[in-house]
Amino acid sequence: xxxxxxxxxxxxxxxxxxxxxxxxxxxxxxxxxxxxxxxxxxxxxxxxxxxxxxxxxxxxxxxxxxxxxxxxxxxxxxxxxxxxxxxxxxxxxxxxxxxxxxxxxxxxxxxxxxxxxxxxxxxxxxxxxxxxxxxxxxxxxxxxxxxxxxxxxxx
Amino acid sequence: xxxxxxxxxxxxxxxxxxxxxxxxxxxxxxxxxxxxxxxxxxxxxxxxxxxxxxxxxxxxxxxxxxxxxxxxxxxxxxxxxxxxxxxxxxxxxxxxxxxxxxxxxxxxxxxxxxxxxxxxxxxxxxxxxxxxxxxxxxxxxxxxxxxxxxxxxxxxxxxxxxxxxxxxxxxxxxxxxxxxxxxxxxxxxxxxxxxxxxxxxxxxxxxxxxxxxxxxxxxxxxxxxxxxxxxxxxxxxxxxxxxxxx
Numbered sequence: 001x002x003x004x005x006x007x008x009x010x011x012x013x014x015x016x017x018x019x020x021x022x023x024x025x026x027x028x029x030x031x032x033x034x035x036x037x038x039x040x041x042x043x044x045x046x047x048x049x050x051x052x053x054x055x056x057x058x059x060x061x062x063x064x065x066x067x068x069x070x071x072x073x074x075x076x077x078x079x080x081x082x083x084x085x086x087x088x089x090x091x092x093x094x095x096x097x098x099x100x101x102x103x104x105x106x107x108x109x110x111x112x113x114x115x116x117x118x119x120x121x122x123x124x125x126x127x128x129x130x131x132x133x134x135x136x137x138x139x140x141x142x143x144x145x146x147x148x149x150x151x152x153x154x155x
Numbered sequence: 156x157x158x159x160x161x162x163x164x165x166x167x168x169x170x171x172x173x174x175x176x177x178x179x180x181x182x183x184x185x186x187x188x189x190x191x192x193x194x195x196x197x198x199x200x201x202x203x204x205x206x207x208x209x210x211x212x213x214x215x216x217x218x219x220x221x222x223x224x225x226x227x228x229x230x231x232x233x234x235x236x237x238x239x240x241x242x243x244x245x246x247x248x249x250x251x252x253x254x255x256x257x258x259x260x261x262x263x264x265x266x267x268x269x270x271x272x273x274x275x276x277x278x279x280x281x282x283x284x285x286x287x288x289x290x291x292x293x294x295x296x297x298x299x300x301x302x303x304x305x306x307x308x309x310x311x312x313x314x315x316x317x318x319x320x321x322x323x324x325x326x327x328x329x330x331x332x333x334x335x336x337x338x339x340x341x342x343x344x345x346x347x348x349x350x351x352x353x354x355x356x357x358x359x360x361x362x363x364x365x366x367x368x369x370x371x372x373x374x375x376x377x378x379x380x381x382x383x384x385x386x387x388x389x390x391x392x393x394x395x396x397x398x399x400x401x
Contacts, residue, residue: 039263039390079270080376081277095377097267104264106384108377127266131385134377 001139006030006047011087013121014143015045016136039126040103043133045140050118061113062092069109073098079106086112086121087146097127106130110141115148156190157254160198165210165257169234169245171195172257173217178206180218213259216241221388225337228273237262237338239393244268262393269383273334273354275376281357282322282373287315291369294362298353302327322373325357335362338386350382 001014007023015021015032022031030047052061062083070076073096080095091112098105104127111120121144123137159166167175171191177183178201187195195201200210216238224235224244235244242262245255260268269275289297293311300311306324308314315323335351351362353371361374361382 077267077270078277079275079380082280082375095380097270104267106266106380126263126390128263128384128387129390130266131381132389134381 001136001143003143004030004032009147010049011047011119011144011146013047013145014140016133016140019045038129041100041105041124041126043123043125043129045121045123045137047144048120048122050120052113052116052118055116056113056118058090058113061111061118062090065092065094065109065111069094069096069107073107075099084110086110086119086141087114087144089114089146091141093141100124104128108134108137108141110144112146114146119144119146156194158194158198158200160200160207160210162209165200165213166248166254167194167198167200167257168253169255172245172255175200175206175210176214176217178204179211179214183218212241213243213257216243216259221340221392223339225339226269226272226334228334229332233272237265237388239388242268262388265387266380266383269336270380273336273352273379274332275354275359275379278354278358278376279356281325282318283358283375285319285322285373287319287323287371289369289371291364291367294369297323298327298331298333300327322358326353326355326360329355329357331355336383336386348386350379350386352379354379 001016003012003014004021005012006029019032019034023029025031028046028048032045034043066078066081076096076098078094078096082093084091084093089112091110094109096107098107105124106127107122107124109120109122111118121141123133123140125133156168174185174187174191177185192201200207206214217236219238220236221239222237224237226233231247233244233246235242240262241259242265243257243259246258248254248256296311302324305327306320308317308320310323332354334354335349337347337349340346353360353362358373359376359379360371361378363370
């Protein structure tokens with residue numbers, strides 16, 4: 001999977017070859033979309049960055065995520081969650097089934113607090129095709145490298 | 156014989172359902188017995204030769220099946236059929252009266268259907284990367300084993316390593332659900348794929364059978380869910396079957 005670098009230099013990540021890539025679409029830092037429709041849904045991988053209103057510790061950040069997803073996704077069902085690593089930092093991985101305009105979708109999301117920011121890598125796919133893309137989502141998440149901001153500027 | 160039928164609900168003996176399928180597929184020469192015809196007519200499923208409008212798609216889904224499902228959850232056996240558009244399963248009634256609820260769902264919803272059926276969800280991580288191999292016919296004895304004996308490092312009289320002892324004894328201290336989902340694409344053993352698990356609050360174990368042996372490995376719920384999606388038809392397979400049916 002080829003590596004892409006965000007124009008800001010803040011992160012790099014490997015993305016599926018032949019998928020369409022766009023940076024900074026509305027509030028989303030990176031959107032990578034499979035041009036081929038699958039069960040009425042285009043598989044996609046997105047990277048988003050959140051600015052927490054107040055400094056958060058990792059435990060609070062992690063424990064809040066299942067509820068956050070449940071609040072924003074239609075008929076969300078949490079299938080799995082585990083603590084792992086992204087960019088060398090503690091991260092939480094969640095697997096959630098939900099619906100998008102009535103179509104069943106599986107989203108796998110990794111989130112980490114790095115440099116005071118909340119980072120998310122989310123892969124979404126029509127649920128019947130999850131097995132087909134699971135390895136690429138996992139590869140993407142584990143390939144992500146975040147340049148941690150330092151007191152002297154961006155590192 | 157009691158057949159219950161109301162919009163969205165059909166309860167009847169499985170063999171009667173299969174015989175009913177022959178009403179939309181004459182190639183299936185399964186004859187409905189007279190008492191079954193009487194019960195189906197009384198319930199409103201049959202009106203002479205005509206099948207109720209909302210039941211017909213369920214029967215047609217069986218005849219257009221791309222793959223068949225066989226799901227064992229503890230001592231319950233659930234059978235089903237997967238057509239390009241609709242999946243139909245026969246769920247044994249809670250009363251265990253020999254009848255089944257006929258449940259239908261869009262085929263694309265099968266992953267979440269199987270998830271709910273097996274109650275798959277987050278589990279505590281009480282030992283990952285542990286594998287045990289044993290004779291498959293010893294599985295019931297394993298499940299009936301003494302957790303304290305296992306924790307002390309002995310499984311069915313054989314020594315096991317400390318990680319396996321910890322993970323397995325944790326599983327055995329709680330309720331263990333045993334399930335197996337089989338998708339059959341043909342009649343041969345090679346045409347079947349299965350996902351089998353032992354599932355408890357302290358973690359899930361994947362059971363892989365090869366010959367007389369069984370390999371048990373601790374897995375995440377993600378791996379089991381992925382297994383569901385691996386054994387079900389892909390979009391391409393369903394589209395091909397859909398075109399063929401047309």
